[in-house]
Amino acid sequence: MPNIIVLVKQVPDTNAKIVVSGDRVDLSSVKMVMSPYDEFAVETAMKHKEAAGGEVTALTVGGAGADKILKDAKAIGVDHIVRVEASQEMDSNALQTVLAQAVTELGGEVVYCGKSAADTGAGSTGPGLAERLGWTSVSNVIGATFDGGFSVVTPSGGDHAKMSLSLPAVISCDKGDFKVRKPNVKGIMQAKRAAVDVRSIEVPASSITVVNQSLPPAKPAGKTYEGGAAAAEVANLLRDEANVL
Amino acid sequence: MTQTIVIAEMSNNAVHSSTAELVAAAKTFGGEPTVVVPCVDANQAAGAANMGAGSIIAAKSGAFTHYDAKGWASALDAVVPQGTLITGASPQSKDLAARLAARRGLSVVQDAVAIDGNNITSPVYSGKAMQTVSITGPAVISVRSNVFAPASGGAGEPTIVDTTGDVATSVQEFMARASERLDVAEANIVISGGRGMGSPENFVHLEAIADTIGAAVGASRAAVDTWEAIPHAMQVGQTGKTVNPNLYIAVGISGAIQHLAGMRSSKYIVAINKDADAPIFQHADYGIVATWEEALPVLHDSLKSMMG
Structure with a gap:
């Protein structure tokens, strides 16, 4: 029975307005939530457990504030919640090194994560972690089946490919054609009482540092027309002014 | 000066035209970038000619038949010179960038839209903000398309190098997408x-x-x-x-x-x-x-x- 790990990350609510103060994004008044693609990872991890047995551990890296999303995962039904204590900024190399050690300590055999986190949008963690562990990885997975071996569906050259693989593996999840389960009252009550297993792992130095963050440059005001007849003029502008046709 | 290597962007086993933009991005670091083309048949590397490369390596392997993250990373790692690697920013290329970086113990910067010396800018928070990071030493950088003007000229003939990869997945079946239309992520x-x-x-x-x-x-x-x-x-x-x-x-x-x-x-x-x-x-x-x-x-x- 597989030991299943699902990586979750705390990010600003995707509907939040991002403000910059000085040369950094200021998240102090923004609601923090589980990164949306991680919800598909949690759902797929739970399906894997239902099909093959085993236990699911939700794992995050961060400060105590990140316990909230671990409790959210617990309310949905994961068995264990683990946080690696960390407060500093980490580049991909540092974060993946920490995660690889945590997954090894936890004895994980399959790791699920979101295809990218809503803050960085990078999508480096799943494949990078797999490489460090020497495991297979498949990214942008939109569905998984567990009967008669393990297979996943992923985009491939404009089509979809159903791929079979063997464990251990890291699977990064895109939005699939399925609903994610929501916590029920019993789950929420259990999550309240659940203790977070807090671990400490040495963080290697980062070779990438953030210089500054800023708002994207404002676009110059566009031209606005009233009435559908203006579409003819806009078509001309697209050809002659914008040169995009 | 950092040695830069461009991993060619592939589409249906052909070099995608955006590879010339990646060469232009690589040239911001100075020097003559090497373009490495992952291919099954060395003829597929012909498309990398006149894209501004200092040299072209056709990395030939059966491992490149279908995209397999572990297989591609291991097959490329064996033939790609050391230095800063530049890839495209399609979902597949970002995945490959992350695996190659991890394989070499490097850090990765995804979705670059500007490169200024060692400072690299990418959108964060889904484009609601921009972030500039500074890299120290070699790194792996994926570069968005339609940002750099394509490079031209340079090498034409590839050097063919055989390589092998540790492919860990197998395709059971391809399922045609419901729609025959262009994918929104790929259209101009x-x-x-x-x-x-x-x-x-x-x-x-x-x-x-x-x-x-x-x-x-x-x-x-x-x-x-x-x-x-x-x-x-x-x-x-x-x-x-x-x-x-x-x-x-x-x-x-x-x-x-x-x-x-x-x-x-x-x-x-x-x-x-x-x-x-x-x-x-x-x-x-x-x-x-x-x-x-x-x-x-x-x-x-x-x-x-x-x-x-």
């Missing part, structure tokens, strides 16, 4: 409809224009969530696809923050909406306050006469 022009289209049947009017100008058809989350006939594959926005086309035409889309996150970096944006106060107009280069029933036939006729 995207025309998207929102709930303002009234019903999914009315998307035929968007498809007609798409056929005229070679566009892909997209949709807002509201449209995808409301109508089963509009598949998630068409969704542009935070939980859908992020697009960066030359032209984005939004029809009956109000411009919710999560939709803007997926398309605001488009070079030109046209908005057609009957509500003059719709937020989409603040981001449009050309806004038309009208119903789609009024505007689309006029737009289509004009485009048809232009395209001859």
Whole structure:
């Protein structure tokens, strides 16, 4: 029975307005939530457990504030919640090194994560972690089946490919054609009482540092027309002014 | 000076034209970039000629038949020189960038839209902010398309190097996508409809224009969530696809923050909406306050006469 790990990350609510103060994004008044693609990872991890047995551990890296999303995962039904204590900024190399050690300590055999986190949008963690562990990885997975071996569906050259693989593996999840389960009252009550297993792992130095963050440059005001007849003029502008046709 | 190596962007076993943009990005570090083409047949590397490379390596392996993250990373690692690696920023290339970086103990910067010395800028928070990072030593950088002007000239003949990869997955079957249309993430022009289209049947009017100008058809989350006939594959926005086309035409889309996150970096944006106060107009280069029933036939006729 597989030991299943699902990586979750705390990010600003995707509907939040991002403000910059000085040369950094200021998240102090923004609601923090589980990164949306991680919800598909949690759902797929739970399906894997239902099909093959085993236990699911939700794992995050961060400060105590990140316990909230671990409790959210617990309310949905994961068995264990683990946080690696960390407060500093980490580049991909540092974060993946920490995660690889945590997954090894936890004895994980399959790791699920979101295809990218809503803050960085990078999508480096799943494949990078797999490489460090020497495991297979498949990214942008939109569905998984567990009967008669393990297979996943992923985009491939404009089509979809159903791929079979063997464990251990890291699977990064895109939005699939399925609903994610929501916590029920019993789950929420259990999550309240659940203790977070807090671990400490040495963080290697980062070779990438953030210089500054800023708002994207404002676009110059566009031209606005009233009435559908203006579409003819806009078509001309697209050809002659914008040169995009 | 950092040695730079471009991993060619591949599409259907051919070198994609955006590879020349990656060479231009690599040249910002100085020197003559080496382009490495992952290929099954060395003839596939011919497409990398005249893209500004100092030299071209055709990395030939059966491992490159289908994309397999572990197989591609191991087969490329064996033949790619040390240095800073530049890849495309398609989902597959970002995945490969992350694996190659981890394999070499390097850090990775994804979705670069500007490179200034060792400072690299990428969008974060789905484009709601920009972040500049500083790299120390070699790194792996994925570069967005339509940012750098393509390089030209340079090497033509590849050096062929055989390599092997540790392929860990096997394809059981390919499933054709429901739609034969262009994918929104790959198209230079995207025309998207929102709930303002009234019903999914009315998307035929968007498809007609798409056929005229070679566009892909997209949709807002509201449209995808409301109508089963509009598949998630068409969704542009935070939980859908992020697009960066030359032209984005939004029809009956109000411009919710999560939709803007997926398309605001488009070079030109046209908005057609009957509500003059719709937020989409603040981001449009050309806004038309009208119903789609009024505007689309006029737009289509004009485009048809232009395209001859």
